[in-house]
Amino acid sequence: MTARSRLQLIAIAALTLPQPARAELPEPVRAMIDAAIATGDEGKVRTVTELARTTNPAEQEEIDAIVARFETAVAARKAVEAEARERKIRAAGVFDNWSGSGEFGAFRATGNSSNTGITAGLTVDREGIDWRHKLTGRVDYQRANGVTTREQFLARYEPNISISDNFYVYALAQYERDRFQGLSARYAVSGGIGYQAIKNEKVQLSLKTGPAYRITQFIGGGSDNRIAGLIGLDFDWTISERLKLTQDTNAVAETGGSAVAIIDSRNTTLQLITGLDASINSSLTARFSYAIDYDSNPPPGAVHTDTFSRVTLVYDF
Known part of the structure; x- marks a missing residue:
């Protein structure tokens, strides 16, 4: 068996070995983040998620994904509200607003x-x-x-x-x-x-x-x-x-x-x-x-x- 063949067998064996379980965000931390998101307060969400990153460095990717979903939802809501305000202003009479x-x-x-x-x-x-x-x-x-x-x-x-x-x-x-x-x-x-x-x-x-x-x-x-x-x-x-x-x-x-x-x-x-x-x-x-x-x-x-x-x-x- 050549050296190249031995390396290929080692790589295949490594892929078939059981992988360590991916760490998940602890439930109390997730509940804290969910509570901050429920308020809709961007400042609170920013503060809580920064603390979560500090105390749970292994879950940075999951926290970032949660923040990204929240920011996308906030941007969509603001766009809808801005569009509604603009429609209201354009439809307003002289004595309105x-x-x-x-x-x-x-x-x-x-x-x-x-x-x-x-x-x-x-x-x-x-x-x-x-x-x-x-x-x-x-x-x-x-x-x-x-x-x-x-x-x-x-x-x-x-x-x-x-x-x-x-x-x-x-x-x-x-x-x-x-x-x-x-x-x-x-x-x-x-x-x-x-x-x-x-x-x-x-x-x-x-x-x-x-x-x-x-x-x-x-x-x-x-x-x-x-x-x-x-x-x-x-x-x-x-x-x-x-x-x-x-x-x-x-x-x-x-x-x-x-x-x-x-x-x-x-x-x-x-x-x-x-x-x-x-x-x-x-x-x-x-x-x-x-x-x-x-x-x-x-x-x-x-x-x-x-x-x-x-x-x-x-x-x-």
């Missing part, structure tokens, strides 16, 4: 007026496949001994449309009135491009810029029409499940924090609002915000800077 929040509380003002009063606000928005519409209104008011000592109104509408994953085009129309700042009415329109720099569960950051046109009517009479430029930045940071910090440099948001700069050769205005939202329950939030309004060239008799401290309750609907 709106959501928003109402806000009511107290403010403290310094600058052109120094007083404490009530504040109320309303924000509604509607998100479509590509379009988003946002309407904002706010009133600060105080009246004492038959005399109005604080009266500020703001109304704003901003639609925008996504043109890519990160870029969007916006438009803006805004009205404000504050007779203690010497403004009978101020109108602003703007349009331009925005960029979503960061967008994840914890942090969101977007910037936008574009030309603007502003009409200012003064309490003492007269008006001023100017071409200007608008710069905006929105920043939201979800510190924890119940706590959120907002410092948005945004021409359109009073979401607890916002800021806007409208710049022209004669008069630059800047609004900064820093907010802290503390969630009370799924619909109710306590909001603390501090605002600075700066006007580089205010009407005669008015000062450059006003500040507003607000404490409000916000109801989401």
